[in-house]
Amino acid sequence: MTTRHPDRDHGSATVLMITLCFSFLAGSLLWLSRTVDQSLADRTNATAVAFQAARAGAGALDPLAARSGAVVIDPVSARRVVQATTDRLLAANGDTGSIASLSIEATRVTVSVTITTTGRPATGTASASAVAGIESPLP
Secondary structure, three states: OOOOOOOOOOOHHHHHHHHHHHHHHHHHHHHHHHHHHHHHHHHHHHHHHHHHHHHHOOOOOHHHHHHHHOOOOHHHHHHHHHHHHHHHHHHHHHHOOEEEEEOOOOOEEEEEEEEOOOOOOEEEEEEEEEOOOOOOOOO
């Protein structure tokens, strides 16, 4: 004959703890995967915005130099175009961010954009060069 002990749980507390641990683990993995996915998406968006802004800035040529056949970027116009392009693309994507750095050389524009939509900054950098015509060699 077996004696029953009314104060023993017969393993139900163990099953409850395993279930709770699994639930918390699954929830944390879902949260982590979503956060990592959003960070990668923000970095990709930042690079895309930086590239488009650099291309727009590289298209802002100095008209006097262009008339003489030289390819030179007008720095004042390029800054204005880069800022306007960045603002427009960030607004179109629903992102919050700004230009982290902007470098304008004679024929090259380099832009770094930081997106802070998720609270974590994600930065993308891109460059574009101004060239004359469609047959010019790549930089």
